[in-house]
Amino acid sequence: xxxxxxxxxxWTMVVGILAGACCASVGCYLVLxxxxxxxxxxxxxxxxxxxxxxxxxxxxxGWPSFVGALALGGLCTLLIELxxxxxxxxxxxxxxxxxxxxxxxxxxxxxxxxxxxHIDADCILFGLIEAVPLDTVPLAGMQIPRAVLxxxxxxxxxxxxxxxxxxxxKIVSFDAALASAxxxxxxxxxxxxxxxxxxxxxxxFEAVGSxxxxxxxxxxPATAHLLTDRLGxxxxxxxxxxxxxxxxxxxxxxxxxxxxxxMIAVVCGMEFALAVILGPRHGILSKMYRQFSLSVRIAAEDxxxxxxxxxxxxxxxxxxxxxxxxxxxxxxxxRFARRYAKxxxxxxxxxxxxxxxxxxxxxxxxxVQSHRLWQEFAGGNLSLPADHRHEAAHRLExxxxxxxxxxxxxxxxxxDHGDDLPK
Amino acid sequence: MxxxxxxxxxxxxxxxxxxxxxxxxLVLRKRALAGDALAHASLPGLVGAFLLxxxxxxxxxxxxxxxxxxxxxAVVAILSRYTRIKEDASIGIVLSVFFGLGIVLSRFVQNRTxxxxxxxxDSFLLGKTAGIIAQDVLFIAxxxxxxxxxxxxxxxxxxxxxFDQGFARAQGWPTVxxxxxxxxxxxxxxxxxxxxxxxxxVAALLILPASAARFWTDxxxxxxxxxxxxxxxIGIVGxxxxxxVSGLPAGPVIVLSGTVLLLFSMLASPRRGLLAKSWRDFxxxxxxxxxxxxxxxxxxxERAGGSPPTKADVVHRATESWALSRLVRAGWVELQEGRVRxxxxxxxxxxxxxxGSRLWQAYLExxxxxxxxxxxxxxxxxxxxxxxxxxxxxQRLVREQGRWPALSMGEPT
Numbered sequence: 001x002x003x004x005x006x007x008x009x010x011w012t013m014v015v016g017i018l019a020g021a022c023c024a025s026v027g028c029y030l031v032l033x034x035x036x037x038x039x040x041x042x043x044x045x046x047x048x049x050x051x052x053x054x055x056x057x058x059x060x061x062g063w064p065s066f067v068g069a070l071a072l073g074g075l076c077t078l079l080i081e082l083x084x085x086x087x088x089x090x091x092x093x094x095x096x097x098x099x100x101x102x103x104x105x106x107x108x109x110x111x112x113x114x115x116x117x118h119i120d121a122d123c124i125l126f127g128l129i130e131a132v133p134l135d136t137v138p139l140a141g142m143q144i145p146r147a148v149l150x151x152x153x154x155x156x157x158x159x160x161x162x163x164x165x166x167x168x169x170k171i172v173s174f175d176a177a178l179a180s181a182x183x184x185x186x187x188x189x190x191x192x193x194x195x196x197x198x199x200x201x202x203x204x205f206e207a208v209g210s211x212x213x214x215x216x217x218x219x220x221p222a223t224a225h226l227l228t229d230r231l232g233x234x235x236x237x238x239x240x241x242x243x244x245x246x247x248x249x250x251x252x253x254x255x256x257x258x259x260x261x262x263m264i265a266v267v268c269g270m271e272f273a274l275a276v277i278l279g280p281r282h283g284i285l286s287k288m289y290r291q292f293s294l295s296v297r298i299a300a301e302d303x304x305x306x307x308x309x310x311x312x313x314x315x316x317x318x319x320x321x322x323x324x325x326x327x328x329x330x331x332x333x334x335r336f337a338r339r340y341a342k343x344x345x346x347x348x349x350x351x352x353x354x355x356x357x358x359x360x361x362x363x364x365x366x367x368v369q370s371h372r373l374w375q376e377f378a379g380g381n382l383s384l385p386a387d388h389r390h391e392a393a394h395r396l397e398x399x400x401x402x403x404x405x406x407x408x409x410x411x412x413x414x415x416d417h418g419d420d421l422p423k
Numbered sequence: 424m425x426x427x428x429x430x431x432x433x434x435x436x437x438x439x440x441x442x443x444x445x446x447x448x449l450v451l452r453k454r455a456l457a458g459d460a461l462a463h464a465s466l467p468g469l470v471g472a473f474l475l476x477x478x479x480x481x482x483x484x485x486x487x488x489x490x491x492x493x494x495x496x497a498v499v500a501i502l503s504r505y506t507r508i509k510e511d512a513s514i515g516i517v518l519s520v521f522f523g524l525g526i527v528l529s530r531f532v533q534n535r536t537x538x539x540x541x542x543x544x545d546s547f548l549l550g551k552t553a554g555i556i557a558q559d560v561l562f563i564a565x566x567x568x569x570x571x572x573x574x575x576x577x578x579x580x581x582x583x584x585x586f587d588q589g590f591a592r593a594q595g596w597p598t599v600x601x602x603x604x605x606x607x608x609x610x611x612x613x614x615x616x617x618x619x620x621x622x623x624x625v626a627a628l629l630i631l632p633a634s635a636a637r638f639w640t641d642x643x644x645x646x647x648x649x650x651x652x653x654x655x656x657i658g659i660v661g662x663x664x665x666x667x668v669s670g671l672p673a674g675p676v677i678v679l680s681g682t683v684l685l686l687f688s689m690l691a692s693p694r695r696g697l698l699a700k701s702w703r704d705f706x707x708x709x710x711x712x713x714x715x716x717x718x719x720x721x722x723x724x725e726r727a728g729g730s731p732p733t734k735a736d737v738v739h740r741a742t743e744s745w746a747l748s749r750l751v752r753a754g755w756v757e758l759q760e761g762r763v764r765x766x767x768x769x770x771x772x773x774x775x776x777x778x779g780s781r782l783w784q785a786y787l788e789x790x791x792x793x794x795x796x797x798x799x800x801x802x803x804x805x806x807x808x809x810x811x812x813x814x815x816x817x818q819r820l821v822r823e824q825g826r827w828p829a830l831s832m833g834e835p836t
Contacts (some may be wrong), residue, residue: 036515037456044623086697087689093455093634100627101682104675107549112670212526215519222512258530265523272516282507 008133011145013250015132016264018151019204020242022158023216024224026200028235029193031221032173037092038077039217041099042194043201043210045076047106050205055113066202073198076102077191129208129260154203161196162235169193170231208261215265216242219272226275226282241271292333298398299329299337301367304346305397307356308364366405371397373408380412428666431552434560435619435658435677438612439628441567443636443654444574445612446629447647448605450637451585456514457496457606459626462613463518464495466525466622469547470532481559484547485614492610495521522622550621550674552662563615570608574647581605582643619658620674631681632657638692657681707801709746714776714803716746720756720763721773725830731764770830777828778821779804785817785824 030039049072053064083094136143172179172189224237249264312318341347346360374393378384465488472487495517502513583591584601591598616625632653636646661677723732738744750756755769782805
């Protein structure tokens with residue numbers, strides 16, 4: 001494990017973190033604008049650009065491949081748009097067609113020339129982050145990996161563009177129509193964003209390869225999206241998520257002696273799975289808890305309503321058949337509901353039977369009143385037939401505020417059914 | 424042609440055939456990228472099966488691939504249904520994370536066992552047709568036969584689910600199982616495509632022939648047939664190219680020939696093609712310009728109390744002067760001493776055009792709120808577009824306003 005603290009290990013993690021930060025911040029816009037697969041398409045499509053540049057300049061990386069990749073990234077965006085708008089293909093088909101075509105072209109160029117130049121399709125698909133510390137340049141007395149410098153520069157560029165155009169990117173991402181109405185050209189912002197995506201994809205390419213770039217573009221922002229509703233927080237969180245993925249991914253890969261890039265993607269996926277399950281507001285568990293407590297509350301209110309109606313029958317105010325006999329909730333929920341009502345102090349045990357306490361009676365009266373108000377409303381204003389009113393009211397009685405109740409009562413008293421209501 | 428090439432050709436053409444027919448449904452259902460997610464998600468299963476069983480029979484590897492591919496597509500469905508993650512991001516997440524897992528696992532394979540075992544798995548990334556043997560072709564053929572039989576048997580059901588989910592549900596069809604059935608067919612075909620085309624590009628084999636076929640027909644049956652033929656065709660072309668030219672990997676060549684086919688279809692298809700469309704647009708613009716010019720001449724003449732306007736009055740652009748010479752050739756106007764004069768047939772024709780335009784105008788003035796959905800101002804006449812009573816009403820209106828075109832020409836001076 002000691003080699004986890006070696007210089008090369010640390011440089012590798014730094015590269016992972018930088019790549020993750022670039023991808024994740026730009027990726028937030030991709031995810032929000034529902035263009036995630038465009039990141040995928042661009043990162044596949046840059047291949048022929050890189051291949052041609054490598055053939056021309058004789059080396060992998062550096063300015064020529066950067067320019068070549070950027071050109072192809074732009075071409076890919078344009079072609080997708082063109083095939084969709086002019087050619088009449090559906091948006092997803094045109095994406096699939098363009099990137100697989102360009103990628104194939106790249107693979108063909110590479111395999112044809114692989115024997116002459118040192119270039120390898122594997123390396124482009126998976127990247128070789130482990131090799132990053134080997135390719136260094138001297139700077140300020142230190143041997144700094146070239147990838148760190150490139151990615152550092154790209155990170156600064158991305159940060160600068162995002163900070164400068166924060167407002168513009170935001171408004172176009174959330175409401176493109178409003179942006180256009182305000183005189184902001186949505187298509188200029190769109191192409192700027194796509195240029196940014198292409199730059200980041202190219203820069204991270206060497207480090208993590210074309211498909212794991214996609215993981216960094218989409219998974220951290222999606223994870224952050226499950227945790228927050230604010231763009232700034234989302235971006236910060238997604239950078240954190242990707243940094244964790246870079247570090248943990250490297251460590252796990254070192255332990256199991258496997259691909260770092262692949263492991264980074266896997267860790268991203270695990271973080272995402274955690275957010276899906278445990279997320280505070282949008283997570284599955286919290287959603288289940290909310291639904292459960294809502295059904296307990298509703299069942300408790302139903303229970304109070306039943307007790308209240310039984311009291312009314314005992315006092316001779318109503319015929320006995322107006323009281324529903326069975327609880328509407330399941331056994332488990334009903335048991336929780338009774339406990340909930342007892343803890344709230346709404347009911348008390350009196351010998352064999354359960355009775356309403358004074359606060360419980362007040363609450364029950366509210367529920368029953370709501371029920372009858374909705375029932376009248378369903379008959380009077382919604383013209384539901386008599387045998388359908390109870391069902392509708394039974395659902396709606398739990399969703400009512402005091403203000404709405406007063407308004408309903410006024411509305412209904414105005415057409416003389418008022419005497420049916422509990423006083 | 425030697426035996427090996429014949430075997431490979433048979434395999435790839437059967438593969439293209441079924442992929443094309445299944446792909447039609449995928450493309451029409453707008454699920455092109457789901458196929459991509461499926462393909463990428465199959466990698467960990469493929470490698471995992473190898474790690475688990477330590478055997479390299481195609482059947483075992485592809486069974487593993489099928490399982491993880493189906494898990495992947497199920498995760499996409501669950502994510503986009505039960506969380507706030509949209510479908511595009513779900514596809515991207517599944518695609519990249521599963522693929523990452525596949526890479527991690529394949530490195531295990533590499534580290535472990537004897538040399539050469541990785542080479543077999545590597546060929547699944549970008550495909551390697553050369554490795555296909557007779558046994559594999561038999562396997563592909565069985566799967567293909569099953570797929571085609573199912574498509575044929577359930578054609579009606581798949582059709583209704585593909586085109587109108589709501590209608591299908593209302594009719595009582597089990598839409599979810601049917602939909603799943605379609606996706607499973609796609610999955611199976613992705614799997615048998617893996618050895619030839621590879622994980623990264625196999626989805627294109629589903630999308631390309633179907634998208635190309637869509638340009639040539641509007642009928643599902645024809646589209647499926649055509650797409651199957653296209654799929655088989657690009658398979659054969661790609662394999663032959665790759666077999667005869669050294670250094671051309673089969674998968675990418677097949678995809679590129681599919682791309683060329685698609686681009687050709689997009690350009691050349693008679694109804695939906697770009698060339699035909701721009702040809703039609705050109706003629707349409709020409710006829711509209713001609714009509715507008717005739718109307719302008721008529722109205723200028725009308726305004727001047729029957730005396731013909733000068734050429735400069737009505738011709739403002741170069742294209743309009745071309746339109747004018749077309750009108751002259753049609754015998755509707757004649758040029759006399761720099762003045763543009765309607766002939767008697769031109770007068771009749773002009774009257775029709777102007778009347779049509781004024782009726783449309785009256786309609787827009789009278790019912791501005793309905794103009795959006797009903798008015799097709801490119802049509803010359805309201806007859807046949809608006810209801811008959813409305814037409815009579817508008818005609819009366821135009822007559823009452825004194826705007827009924829009733830120009831009579833004076834004798835030529």
